[in-house]
Amino acid sequence: MTSTGMGRRDRLLVFAGLMLAALMSSLDATVLGTALPTIVGELGGLDRIAWVSTAYVLATSVTVPLSGRLGDLFGRRRIFVTGLLGFLAGSAACGAAPSMDWLIAFRAVQGAGAGCLMATMFALTADLFEPRERARYQGYSAVNFAVATLAGPLVGGFLTDHASWRWVFYVNLPLGAAALVTTLLFLRTPEPERRPRVDYPGIVLLGAAVTCFTLLTSWAGTRYGWTDPVILWLAAASAVLPVLWVLAERRAAEPVIPPRLFRDRSYSVACAVAVVGGATGFGLATYLPLYFQAVGGAGATSSGLLLLPMMIGLLIASMGAGRYVAATGRYHRLPAASMAVSAAGVALLATMTTGTGPVTAGLFMAVLGFGAGLSQQVVMLVAQNAAPRRDVGAASSGVFAARMAGTAAGMAVFGGVLASRFAEEAARRVPAGAVPAYDDALRPGYLRTLPPDVRDGVAAAFAEAFSTLFLTALPLLAAGLAAALLLRHAPLTSPPGGAAGPGRWPWGAAPRPPRRPRPGPTPRR
Numbered sequence: 001m002t003s004t005g006m007g008r009r010d011r012l013l014v015f016a017g018l019m020l021a022a023l024m025s026s027l028d029a030t031v032l033g034t035a036l037p038t039i040v041g042e043l044g045g046l047d048r049i050a051w052v053s054t055a056y057v058l059a060t061s062v063t064v065p066l067s068g069r070l071g072d073l074f075g076r077r078r079i080f081v082t083g084l085l086g087f088l089a090g091s092a093a094c095g096a097a098p099s100m101d102w103l104i105a106f107r108a109v110q111g112a113g114a115g116c117l118m119a120t121m122f123a124l125t126a127d128l129f130e131p132r133e134r135a136r137y138q139g140y141s142a143v144n145f146a147v148a149t150l151a152g153p154l155v156g157g158f159l160t161d162h163a164s165w166r167w168v169f170y171v172n173l174p175l176g177a178a179a180l181v182t183t184l185l186f187l188r189t190p191e192p193e194r195r196p197r198v199d200y201p202g203i204v205l206l207g208a209a210v211t212c213f214t215l216l217t218s219w220a221g222t223r224y225g226w227t228d229p230v231i232l233w234l235a236a237a238s239a240v241l242p243v244l245w246v247l248a249e250r251r252a253a254e255p256v257i258p259p260r261l262f263r264d265r266s267y268s269v270a271c272a273v274a275v276v277g278g279a280t281g282f283g284l285a286t287y288l289p290l291y292f293q294a295v296g297g298a299g300a301t302s303s304g305l306l307l308l309p310m311m312i313g314l315l316i317a318s319m320g321a322g323r324y325v326a327a328t329g330r331y332h333r334l335p336a337a338s339m340a341v342s343a344a345g346v347a348l349l350a351t352m353t354t355g356t357g358p359v360t361a362g363l364f365m366a367v368l369g370f371g372a373g374l375s376q377q378v379v380m381l382v383a384q385n386a387a388p389r390r391d392v393g394a395a396s397s398g399v400f401a402a403r404m405a406g407t408a409a410g411m412a413v414f415g416g417v418l419a420s421r422f423a424e425e426a427a428r429r430v431p432a433g434a435v436p437a438y439d440d441a442l443r444p445g446y447l448r449t450l451p452p453d454v455r456d457g458v459a460a461a462f463a464e465a466f467s468t469l470f471l472t473a474l475p476l477l478a479a480g481l482a483a484a485l486l487l488r489h490a491p492l493t494s495p496p497g498g499a500a501g502p503g504r505w506p507w508g509a510a511p512r513p514p515r516r517p518r519p520g521p522t523p524r525r
Contacts, residue, residue: 010186015137017182018121021084024172024179025114028091029056030152035165042165045100054218055104056111061214061404062207063115068257068397071120072390073196077189081180083116088176095169110169119397126384126392127189131492132326134384138377138493139322145376146311146326149285153304171326199252202245206256209241213405217412221419257398258391266386267395269487270379273335274399275406276480277379280342280473281372282403283410284349285310287418287469288365290442294462297447297455305350309362317373325492331382332489335375339481342371343474350470354459375484379403385492410476414469421468426459430454461507 005015032039032052040046063083071079090110097103122138129137159167216234224231249255261267288310289303298306317338325331345368352361380399387395419438426435434454440446441462447455 003034006128006186006188007200010162013139013182014124014187015128017179017187018080018124019140019144020175020182021080021117021179022121023147024175025060025087025117026144027152027155028110028114028169028172029053029060030148031156031168033167034153034157035160038160038165040100041095041105043100043103048100048104050218051104052100052107054215055108056114057218058211058214059108059111060115060118061210061401061408064119064404065210065397066203066208066256067116067119068123068393068395068400069199069254071123071393073198073254075189076120076124076127076393077183077187079116080120080187081183083113083120083292084176084180084183085113086110087113087117088173088180091169091172091176097168098242106307113178119400120393122380122384122396122400123393124187124189126396127223131381132329135331135377135381135492136319136322138380139319141320142315142373142376144281144293149307149313150304181241197254199249199255201248201255202252204506205241205245205248209238209245210401211233212237214408217408220412221416226412226416257394261383261387261391261395261398264386266487266490267383269321269335269483270383270399271402271481272483272494273375274379274403275409276339276476276506277342277372278406278484279410279413280346280477280480281314281368281376282407283414284346284368284470284473286411287414287466290418291352291462291466292358292361294442294447295459295466296353297357298461306358306362307365310365313366313369314373314376317370319373321374323376325378325381329492330489331378331492332487333483334378335382335487336481338371338373338375338378339477339484340371341374342368343477343481345369345371346470346473346477348466352463352467354456354463381492382487396503410473417472418465418469421465422461425464426458426509429461430457 036049036052039052040049044101067079067083087110090106090108090113093106094103094110097106121141125134125138128134155171156168159165159171188189207485212234216231216238220226220231221233246259249257262271285307288307292298292306294301321331321334325334345364345366348364349361350369352364380396383395383399384392422438422441426441430436431453434451436446436450436458436459441458447459450458
């Protein structure tokens, strides 16, 4: 029994509810892909179809870095329940949406709730379990990512074909209700002991910076050209707004992400590794199905299933790393090992050609997934261990936001490299006048519709372009390895600071104050 009255059974029930809520929010980022054509056929709005996903990602990106700090100020249970209610309300509204415009608006509501769930989940896990035990439980969250990546498109297609696309959203309601009941019945967290002082300028500036950066990485090279005025303005705003935000945070009484966190080397290293891991792990995972479609002519479903070896490698490494840390208390070499193994996986992927079979490609992807899994949750543990208790929520959301920023930036950079290299190689390998448009060539099954000579040239051009894409990730991993080698071991102990009052330490007794020295005998005159 802990000092807050939560026994182990209650903590495990709450953790199960957290995992269920995180799974829902992760699935909704991937489940719509196979349902979108049916949605457009019923609601119309083909010109706005991209906003169905963009609105969700944008709202999530904005709320993730904010919700951790709000949990520190107002209580994590309150923020988690608010996010869960917002997510469920957005899901119900999306399922009943009468038009494409309303669907986009409700997806933003859903994404805002998902951002609260994702960031608060890690901080609550820090409250529920002591540091060494926490490593094992945070490793389980890798299951959410793997299931969402693989099962999302399958679930979306199944529900669309056998029920209605609206059930893609309605299915969240009973699952979310179970998570909500579990949280309300069993989760007990201490209330903040001081009156919150909200950093409104920091919230506005950070939200604007994240919005501009997310739109920049989503639109550059796809909806708009790289030299389009819209992209140039977004790039300028993405450069200026973070500087203004840092200046505002240095003067704020309760900054959204306290600058003092970055004075600790461990926290800075954790953020750097999270950025690189997001770009090279999750960013590359987005393009691997395209490889099988563009080079091997696989369909959308089969190309997604070919990611299974990478997900298995990620799961094994993430859960194994958590158990290793729980058993030994040591973690500081795992981020460096993650960068090194990921670099080996990327180098192997760069050797693939049109003759590479799915088994060989699967082994290469398993190496990359294993490397990504070694640090996926360890960086979160490092950040939480380096932060004072009053900043655990901000530290958790900061690392999670860094990973999301790395993923977005990696997707944009890799997409630009892939498009430019394909154009160069296709002009050299495909007969004149038969070079397909880049977007057409990426469509599932398009390769099989081409004449044999054109098909071989397009596949070879894409194989060469993907090889360059994978090689582009190596310098990033080298930088991540250099940063990870700076990490020093620090014992996994109770977070320093903020220990006043009973109930401040959910997984153990409140620390005893130091004893005052007894007064000695009064000296004689």
